[in-house]
Amino acid sequence: MVDVSSSVRLIFEHYSFFSGVAMQRREKRELREKEIIEKTIELLSQRGFLDVRMSDVASETSYSMGTIYSHVESKEDLLVACAYQLVLDHKVLVQAIDAQAIPAIEKIISMAQCSWQLSMQHPDLIEIDNLSLMPSVWRRATQHRADALNQLHVEIANRFLGIVLAAIEESLVGYEKLDQAETEQLAHHLTHGMWGLCVGLSSTAQSGYASTLCPKNNDENDAHFSTNYCNFLKGYGWQENDPESVFERCKLIAKRCINQTVWFADKRQESQ
Numbered sequence: 001m002v003d004v005s006s007s008v009r010l011i012f013e014h015y016s017f018f019s020g021v022a023m024q025r026r027e028k029r030e031l032r033e034k035e036i037i038e039k040t041i042e043l044l045s046q047r048g049f050l051d052v053r054m055s056d057v058a059s060e061t062s063y064s065m066g067t068i069y070s071h072v073e074s075k076e077d078l079l080v081a082c083a084y085q086l087v088l089d090h091k092v093l094v095q096a097i098d099a100q101a102i103p104a105i106e107k108i109i110s111m112a113q114c115s116w117q118l119s120m121q122h123p124d125l126i127e128i129d130n131l132s133l134m135p136s137v138w139r140r141a142t143q144h145r146a147d148a149l150n151q152l153h154v155e156i157a158n159r160f161l162g163i164v165l166a167a168i169e170e171s172l173v174g175y176e177k178l179d180q181a182e183t184e185q186l187a188h189h190l191t192h193g194m195w196g197l198c199v200g201l202s203s204t205a206q207s208g209y210a211s212t213l214c215p216k217n218n219d220e221n222d223a224h225f226s227t228n229y230c231n232f233l234k235g236y237g238w239q240e241n242d243p244e245s246v247f248e249r250c251k252l253i254a255k256r257c258i259n260q261t262v263w264f265a266d267k268r269q270e271s272q
Contacts, residue, residue, distance in 0.1 A: 033071045033081075036061055041082045041263070045124040049079060049131055076140035083132030084149050086125055087156070089261040094156050096257040104166035105238060106250055109229070111160065112198055113247070113254035116225040118264055119202035125263055126202060157191070164191050172237040190236055197232055201225055222251070 039060045043052045054075055058065050072078040097110045119126055131137055138146045164187045168175055175186060201224075226247045240246055259265045 029071075032063070032067070036063065036068060036071055037078070037081050037085055040078055041085065041125070041128065044079070044082060044128050048124075048127070049075075054078075073142055074140055076137045077142050077145055079128065080132050080138055080141040080145045080149055083129050084145065084152065086129050086263055087149065087152050089263050090129075091152065091156050092261050093257050093264075094159050096260050097253065098159060098163060100253060100257075102253070103170055104163050105171035105233070106246060106253075107163050108160075108167055108194065109233075109247060110250040110253045110257070111163075112194065112225075112229050113251045114258060115198040115202060116222075117251075117254055117258065122264055161187055161191055164194075173239055174237045193232065193236075197229060201228060 036057065040052070040057050043056055043060060047056075052075075054065065054068060057078070058068050061068070072081060093114050094111065097107050097114070100107060100110070102110070132149060138149070165183065168183060168187060168190070175183065178186065204224075226244070230243045230247065234240075234243075
């Protein structure tokens with residue numbers, strides 16, 4: 001007579017064993033991919049995208065080229081994977097600032113302060129993110145990586161849009177008679193304008209123009225940013241008697257929130 005319970009137990013033990021093996025392999029693969037991405041970010045930071053080869057990544061990680069290509073299909077695919085990790089830090093920043101007990105307009109300014117500080121302190125890392133947005137790059141990445149990066153950007157944009165809507169209601173003058181649809185359209189225009197201004201000012205910082213305009217003086221560099229951003233907000237109806245104090249307060253908030261990230265925190269600079 002067949003012992004059914006013993007047979008079931010044996011099948012379960014075999015299933016558990018192979019499931020455990022599969023899980024260990026998956027975890028090992030995930031850790032290996034994490035290492036590859038982190039090492040690549042460091043290489044890109046040091047040398048730039050054009051001067052990093054896939055063989056450099058293999059050499060830095062001590063993995064074979066075959067192993068590297070088992071995780072990514074191309075150099076562009078790897079760049080998008082690196083950008084995803086950096087954009088996760090941007091998501092942390094947005095969440096940290098949104099959690100602050102400050103008016104929505106100050107959350108917007110704090111996020112803009114983050115953008116400027118990162119551009120001044122980590123242009124190498126910002127360049128990775130910017131390159132990943134170029135069609136010549138993301139079109140050569142695998143679909144699932146490009147889609148994941150795009151979805152992450154959408155999540156951040158939607159959260160920021162909610163903050164902008166609150167700021168319109170709380171702090172911007174002249175829009176009281178707008179209906180919901182008009183207010184949402186204004187929020188989109190304002191969001192795109194703020195994003196474009198941040199990108200433009202960041203590009204200015206990375207190009208070295210800001211340093212030429214304001215030679216070797218961080219206070220003047222900050223003024224270059226704050227003056228442009230303040231004037232932009234005033235154009236949309238922000239009325240503030242002491243904008244300098246607001247920007248200085250938001251600058252401190254931005255620094256604290258930046259230190260909650262993995263790649264942009266001060267401790268990374270100290271370790272190099």
